[in-house]
Amino acid sequence: MLLENETASQTAGPFVHIGLVPDSVGIKQRALVSSELCSLGIPDGSKAIEVTGQVFDGSGSAIMDAVLELWQADHQGHYPEQSAGGFRGWGRSAIDPELGHFSFRTIKPGPVTTQRGAVMAPHLAFWLVARGINLGLHTRMYFPEDLELHALDPVLKSIELKSRWSTLIASSIEPVAQNDALLRYRFDIVLQGDRETVFFDI
Amino acid sequence: MGSSRVLDAYYPRNFAVHPRANDPAYKTSLLRSPRHALLSIDPTPTELSGPGFSPADLDPLDHDLTQNHAHTGLPIGERIIIHGRVIDEQARPLPNVLIEIWQANAGGRYRHDKDRYLAPLDPNFGGCGRTLSGQDGSYFFRTIRPGPYPWRNRMNDWRPAHVHFAISGKAWCQRLVTQMYFEGDPLIQRDAIVATVADHQALDRLIARFDPHASLPFDCLAYRFDLVLRGRRAQFFETLLPE
Numbered sequence: 001m002l003l004e005n006e007t008a009s010q011t012a013g014p015f016v017h018i019g020l021v022p023d024s025v026g027i028k029q030r031a032l033v034s035s036e037l038c039s040l041g042i043p044d045g046s047k048a049i050e051v052t053g054q055v056f057d058g059s060g061s062a063i064m065d066a067v068l069e070l071w072q073a074d075h076q077g078h079y080p081e082q083s084a085g086g087f088r089g090w091g092r093s094a095i096d097p098e099l100g101h102f103s104f105r106t107i108k109p110g111p112v113t114t115q116r117g118a119v120m121a122p123h124l125a126f127w128l129v130a131r132g133i134n135l136g137l138h139t140r141m142y143f144p145e146d147l148e149l150h151a152l153d154p155v156l157k158s159i160e161l162k163s164r165w166s167t168l169i170a171s172s173i174e175p176v177a178q179n180d181a182l183l184r185y186r187f188d189i190v191l192q193g194d195r196e197t198v199f200f201d202i
Numbered sequence: 203m204g205s206s207r208v209l210d211a212y213y214p215r216n217f218a219v220h221p222r223a224n225d226p227a228y229k230t231s232l233l234r235s236p237r238h239a240l241l242s243i244d245p246t247p248t249e250l251s252g253p254g255f256s257p258a259d260l261d262p263l264d265h266d267l268t269q270n271h272a273h274t275g276l277p278i279g280e281r282i283i284i285h286g287r288v289i290d291e292q293a294r295p296l297p298n299v300l301i302e303i304w305q306a307n308a309g310g311r312y313r314h315d316k317d318r319y320l321a322p323l324d325p326n327f328g329g330c331g332r333t334l335s336g337q338d339g340s341y342f343f344r345t346i347r348p349g350p351y352p353w354r355n356r357m358n359d360w361r362p363a364h365v366h367f368a369i370s371g372k373a374w375c376q377r378l379v380t381q382m383y384f385e386g387d388p389l390i391q392r393d394a395i396v397a398t399v400a401d402h403q404a405l406d407r408l409i410a411r412f413d414p415h416a417s418l419p420f421d422c423l424a425y426r427f428d429l430v431l432r433g434r435r436a437q438f439f440e441t442l443l444p445e
Binding site for chain 2: 013015017025026089137138159193201
């Protein structure tokens with residue numbers, strides 16, 4: 001039996017930036033986390049990536065005031081245990097209030113093995129809060145080049161409507177220059193409507 | 203590939219205590235709420251792990267909002283302490299939980315470009331703070347009691363005085379954002395965002411209690427606000443069922 005109930009959620013509201021990304025509203029505080037996950041360098045053997053996207057509401061308008069958090073495994077599929085200098089796997093990005101997009105620079109994660117021995121395709125976990133969102137939304141982004149692994153992924157497989165899989169798969173952006181080592185992806189999140197992103201109860 | 207770390211399992215989320223995604227009285231929620239049901243998944247290492255936090259991530263004044271943005275003096279307003287404990291659904295204390303707060307100043311104005319309320323900014327108040335819970339789950343902040351303010355929803359809607367909380371526990375699935383209200387505030391009963399929480403007990407627990415015993419003589423009054431995160435489930439035996 002449970003002794004307590006979880007504290008009720010409330011919306012993060014329009015001024016969430018003050019608390020979660022204070023530097024974005026000009027408040028000086030040491031950054032706890034940022035949208036650059038590898039500011040100390042790219043770990044050996046990993047691929048640098050950039051993920052950019054927008055968040056749309058039920059009218060198809062881009063939301064300008066959301067904050068996203070990212071949680072991911074390292075390139076070997078391990079979730080980092082501590083922050084001690086190394087790759088931390090944790091990021092945060094506010095939607096740019098002028099351009100209307102979020103952006104993360106990180107590394108591509110490796111496949112992660114579940115407790116039951118299934119292999120999950122490489123993915124980024126996103127958590128989204130904003131004004132009008134009463135309970136933070138959880139989703140995942142998968143990579144377009146891993147189609148064979150998608151077919152085996154236990155989470156994707158649990159989505160009954162196969163047509164909705166595509167809402168979790170990013171698209172590749174062509175490199176700007178041929179010698180560009182950064183892999184670029186586009187991942188849009190749709191809160192409501194025909195292309196509504198799959199959100200999870202985890 | 204993969205991790206051999208043993209990860210805790212958590213009780214499924216009890217949605218009865220949380221607001222509905224779509225609440226007509228809180229108008230902005232209408233277009234920002236999914237229409238499809240959330241997909242319940244058997245949590246994987248992605249949801250059961252999470253970033254770790256260390257005191258070295260924080261600065262000494264991060265939890266004191268009366269000082270962390272003070273330039274020419276102390277901020278204007280009623281000095282208060284907000285304190286409490288972070289526990290899980292089995293009432294176990296949760297240490298090392300990251301608690302981030304943000305709020306309006308004493309006049310009800312946020313330090314944010316999008317806030318156009320006519321109450322003035324306070325040059326000595328930033329309005330954000332953060333701390334880690336101690337070994338017994340306890341935490342505290344010192345701040346200024348925020349003012350109520352009007353917002354665009356129905357005509358003449360006012361938010362009760364409140365402090366926003368973002369709480370990050372050990373696991374990704376424990377993340378929570380909420381708001382703390384103050385005992386005795388007549389605006390609580392009239393607020394559309396408060397009312398998104400239908401469960402009366404759950405709502406009552408969002409209201410901090412005046413705590414005279416924790417008040418500091420000749421310094422500040424205190425309010426008590428306890429937080430409950432998703433609880434770890436006892437694992438009686440290993441589940442080794444195939445996928």
